[in-house]
Amino acid sequence: MEFQLQVPTKVIMGQECVRKNEALFASFGKRAAIVKSGSAGRNGALEDVIAALEARDISYHVCGNVPPNPTPEDVAALLGYAPGFDFIVAVGGGSAMDAAKGVAVLATNDIPAMGLFDKVYENKPLPVIAVPTTCGTGSEVTAVSVLEVGDTKKSISKPELFPAAALLDAKYLKTLPSQVTADTALDALAHSVEGYLILDSWATDMFAERAFANFALYKGAFGKHAFTDDELELMLYTSTLGGIVISMAGTSAVHTIGYPLTVHKDIPHGRACALTLGEYVAFSYEVKKEKIDRMCGLLEVDGVEGFKQMIRELLPEVPKLSEEELARFADISAEDAARKKNTKPVSKGDIMRMYLASLLG
Template sequence: MLEVNNFFHGTRIVEGYGVLNETGNEVKALGFKKVLIVTDDFLSKSAHYQVLKESLEKEEIEYLLETNVKPNPRAEDCDAMAKVAIEEKVDAIIALGGGSAMDQAKAVAAIVTNGKTTVEWGDVELEHSILPLICIPSTAGTGSEVTWCAVITDTARMYKMTVGDPIHMIPTLAICDPTITLDLPQSLTASCGVDALTHCIEAYTVKVHQPITDALALKGISLIAQNLEKAYVNGHDKEARRNMMIASTIGGMSFISSNVGAVHAFAETVGAWFDTPHGVANSLFLPYIMEYNIPACLDRFVDIADALGIERNGMNDQEYAYSAVQYVKDLNRRLNIPKIKEIKGITEDKFDAIAQRSADNVLSNDNAREIHKEDYLELLKKAYKDEGEKENA
């Protein structure tokens, strides 16, 4: 029987410097007359929001603003926003922000057309297409502007659930303007950049992948290796910022049709429990899961080392694959990614529970190498020990 692959992508992408100015034109062309803008309080006071607002006003598009967006968006906040959208009879939603704003907007759009509550749609397929959604990413990390899922925290269970559907939750339009990222602080540039790298590496190494996602993932890895540190050192490097935004979108397109694995299982666990920003959580564990997974797909980590631009210098395949792990560890240090012991709430006495919750996460099933609670626990201890050794060096 021949293998069958599914590649999901139905979002039109408008990309380049200045495209934010065209939002009003795009909204009008799509036939929308009243939109709900979902963003956070900080961005609502930014020059970028003013550009968005003026572009809508120019085309006489009515809009309302909702800013109750938190890192690791909560189900109850999504429900409250959906109620506003229904009462105000909006015909589309615009998300301006990082992954949190876009995920929250997706959940809101799903509730408007499907009813019920966010929790009730957690980890089940939707019945109807979401309200039309336009995503405007403000970071280069999540790739959420082109994915068909939203990761939402059920605060009652301290659990990150997925609200999504490959047919019914596809953003209508992604407006990717790297101008918005020129003002990103270094810490966000770093964590979001390694988040995008995680998406690409996991998409390339999970159990289920395909030629299209492979090609996207390797291109994303290459772009990030060439541009992340440039964007970190000089936030106004326009070429580096644009390439990072493209890499982020590519990463989203890649992992949404393959999957992610153990790095995300860990990140979702600590994100839901300790409210750790998603990009930081991925960055913490990425090199350790890479190292753990090499025996399962050595050839793929050789490809990753090559995409990262590492010089081979006579290394055999095993050495070359492990050089990719060291590259990411060194990158994290150069980008000043926080250490595990610096994350509020994560202490050694909680390692056992973190390991169990990570193992219970469905994403562990798609990891390149079979992984269990005991493996997560050993990797947590190793990461913690490595940090201590570096401090004492």
């Protein structure tokens, strides 16, 4: 058995945890930059962070809103290369946390935007405190930042990008539209499924199987388009579990073949992954039968077909795409998908078959 486990992020979960942990913010310095999503001002998260900073006389600069699927240039525009901050606070979903990690690098290194993909930084990035406001990304416990570059997305993965701390309060999820909640919850599910299937270890199995059992407890709520406080808290917890899984295992071709759907068709990331997740599970069944059967049991679905049906029920209408578009997307994603850890080798033909079965079948 071989695996790596490095999750140095201090995770604090609970009601009003941001305001209750003013001292945590103060332990990182006296000057903070806040990198946020546009929704942070509506769900109360930004207000809580500012109150915690002001209570400890910490000065702060609120950066402009992070756009969906930020580019390296978007990250550079948030703060530029201005020095003078001690730490970064990321408030929002995956885009905000990914951007915050980039800002943390640029704040201490005089490099161009694309220098974010350098293998080594001269200076250590600033510490990041993450306050997630969706239930999908898991970025609060990963050392990865994913940014849009050209036709696809590229990842930065460095141990120094692990957030120093994550503060999880499910009250920020209450204002999410129900489909956004579903899309992000599906992203968290994809993380656990992908990591579970591509790495065999007691550690990833433990976290992923807990995530599957959790998902079974709240999957029925999506049909009601309403969630209890307990369900939202469980979703947020499950998202962090999925983040821990991919911090150990990484993601598979599912993420890579979802990127063109997001970049070119504006399909939200979690939904883009979910669209082909069922077909990837079917593709993997012959080599991961025992694990997939156990996963389906924990999710309380009837095998692979039941898994696919569960996903379909959580998605809106399947987007209308032509076979020509899908062939182009297969061309874009094939090389990177093949380099990913996968349950078995993935070819461009395999990707095209997954696209066709998922989006034209």
